[in-house]
Amino acid sequence: MSSIILPGRRRGVRDKLSRLHWPLIILLTMIAGAGVVTLYSVAEGNWEPWALKHGMRYVAALGLMVGIAMVPIRYWMALAYPIYFAALIALALTPFIGEVNMGARRWIEFGGLQFQPSEAMKIGLVLGLARYYHGLRAEQVSHILYLIPPVLMVGAPVGLIFIQPDLGTALLLGATGAIIIFVAGLSWRIGLAGVLGGVAAAYGAYRFDILKEYQVNRILTFLDPERDPLGQGYHLLQSKIALGSGGLDGKGFMEGTQSQLKFLPEMQTDFIFTIFGEEFGFVGAIGLLLVYLAIIFTGLSIAMSTKLHFARLTTIGVVATFTLYVLINTGMVMGLAPVVGVPLPLVSYGGTVMLTIMAGFGFVMSAHVHRDQDMYRSGDSLG
């Protein structure tokens, strides 16, 4: 009997490759391509120092994604908790063995490689939460007792990252966790209470000076950019000028005067959307956003079509992280969100984030490839 009518059976690698979601791969590659083009332009028409490396990293990360997709999703399910706790331990150790960079301890050395436990946690938290909800019946999800473990699972890493201090990543993780819990079926009442509690906590943090001065400044500047036109608000103002002067069809490839004039800092990372928007205009920027939206909807449809509950929630988590990146970054450069240092996925220069994103889509892809597999709540295989 063929594996088509015997779900859960091992498939050959070639068979699996044919089951990859090729449209999704094409969409992701389009985004990465936009990244290469923009980085080439930022470097005033040079492959160095960013564009070439970005393209090569994408190819490597794509390989990683396919590799992850080849592994049956149930194996990843078995590894979910170990991955989560490994990331949590690394995160807890970072204050003691981490490298200080830009005033924050975020990196640790591991076998000669630098790695950022907070990035690993973006994957770990998604897997851990999905694994947890896989073991719950529908009516248990909204039971207050069953809510305690996931709240702790989210709260511990968020707290650790917050004190690093990395407000942006902490908020991103917290929001991702909240979305998974929401999609898993938490009742509206409890969800609403949680949101109100979060708002109260944020206000408390502001009132009692838990936030660092620069964090408060960023939020205040976000609310009123004119407040500090030569300091924090400078980036935002320059960013809006660059975007706005781009107009309907942009100034053209490599013609962006604002970004080329170096009025903008960090053009190759956090503010890259600005250059893209300046050079390719409203048409180009909307086009890029539509490709992002297509990726997100593809992800959501994969989540709905896969049988395994763990796979569904993992996919939701990865797509949620990706979506938050896009929304926060674009919102930030247009003055809709505070400048918190979140890159534009697959376009911004930076290896770690690209790896995280593509590894995440590896799980999504694995969920798609193995969409017919199902398992017991305990994690034992059905077949």
Next chain:
Amino acid sequence: MVSVNAHDPERQEIVSRRTVLLGGGVSLFFAGIGARLYQLQIAEHQKYRDLAQNNQFNKRILTPLRGEIVDRFGEPLASNRKNFRILLVPEQARDVDAALDKISKITPVSEDKRARIMREIRRRGAFTPVQIADNLSWEDFSKINFELPHLAGVLPDVGETRDYPHGAEAAFVIGYVGAVTERDLAAQESDDERILLRQPGFKVGREGLERTYEKELRGAAGAMNVKINAHGRVIEEMVDSAVPPVQGKTLALTIDSDLQAHAMKVLSVPGERMPDEPQSAAAVVIDVVTGDILVLASTPAFNPNDFNVGIDPQLWKELNESPYKPLLNKPLSGVYPPGSTFKVISAIAAQRAGMKPSETAYCPGRVWYGNRYFHCWKRGGHGTLDMKGAIKHSCDVYFYEIAKTLDIDLLAETARDFGLGQTYELGISGQQRGVIPDRDWKKQYFAGNPAQQPWFQGETLSCIIGQGYVTSTPLQLAVMAARVATGRAVRPRLVRAVGDLVLPAPEAAPIDVDHDYLSVVHAGMNAVTNEWGTAARSRIEDPDWQMAGKTGTSQVYQITAEDRARGLDKPEDLPWARRDHALFVSYMPYENPRYACSVVVEHGIGGSRAAGPKARDIMKAVAEKDPASRTPLDPRTLARAPSPRES
């Protein structure tokens, strides 16, 4: 195990429903982003296009020149000089390391310095210029200018830097400036000030008057628009619309830089018996009429120019670890037992207690009190002496006899009346009070030890010769000499004028003391130098400038019987740090006092041998110049050329 059935249709249904909701929410957010894009790029396109045009102009801060610090006749003690330096705009250089490598080939950039530059870039952000090297020679500066086309992001610049033309001479008065720290930024009241302080190479006062008068010396920033080309280089400066910076106010001091220089030289001359020992010493000269401090000298001293460019760590270590404490402002912060110089106070206090100066005492060389002998410095004794003779010969036994009945509180009150045990408003931090002990002081000092709290009369015997608990600073001793000489509560000052504002001389109220009490002290002090007293060698021959003085030798270490057994009984045999301090206070002219002086030579052994001659040499120079007879600088006449300067 909760359930074996993985298929949970209800659960799947919820997830599907919520996923659809999520998709709807995401769509809404994207619509919001799209709407914002529309607003910026279509609706407000015109506005931002205009702004983009203007963006090619940048506001540039023009740093003001720091106010000068000048001496009483206008001689600059702290000024500004041209500083050839190079700045780097990190975001234009792109690869900062490579840029630094290239610069290193012309002027070395140490690893240390490189780390500091990197830190600064991280702190200030990529678009603020940072200083890479300064105080370059003209040759190196030209070479870098020549290489400029290959050095992206490098800006050559002619800045101004603080200069201390007199180097170490007035280091302790002026202090020094240093680089701006985060704490400095946080302490600023306005954003404008913060922007000014963030200018590359900007310095703020760190010590001394530079620090105290930071606000007055700093000046006000100006601003200028500059036009920038596609590479970020300035192509045009909008000079017409520029707001020029305003130089900081000039600080005019009471110091006489000639006399200050002379005093520093005199203090540095090694003692005749210890030619190898550096002189760790302090000297203060005060105008007794105005309270103006003419000399405030301390040796060895640091050179403030070393601090100004960022001190070399090795030098800093040496300065900190030297036993001669070159970083200690000895006239204000050094505390020493005043020794026999204190006897002028004791003599006044004794008269206040009812003693007649004509009363005599017999000195056999020592006196028994309580359970031990108190020795006179002269082992054979002085014989019979009255008060004037006791001062002239600095007889200890004479004062021991007084101390047997003298109330310590009266002695302390007299000491305070004449300027000891207090600090003065000079604008220099770190001033020490010293200790003038009385009953209350002892109660507090021994708060944890009730047995020691009552005052023992034997302790008065130590205090009356300026030993025991009594300590003072050289500044206090100079004030004491001035007050004894005039009978007025002379208050010392260091700053004569801030900007155009001339400060009035502080009020010197008469001290509530019978003038006859002072006369005998004056006579005694005159005898010390001019009638073959303890400092006969320090006599000034010029009859117009007769100097009256008092020697002091304060014990640091008591030579024990064991030491004597080991053949060690002269102070010269002791290690430097255990030798006695040498002190001398004086005033002149004797008949009509104008200047008072104190000299302390740390571990100099004898007041008459080590301190007196130095005081004489300083006072001779003072007499020769007689600064009080010359018209001091009128600050309103200072030329104030506006000197706009860009950074």
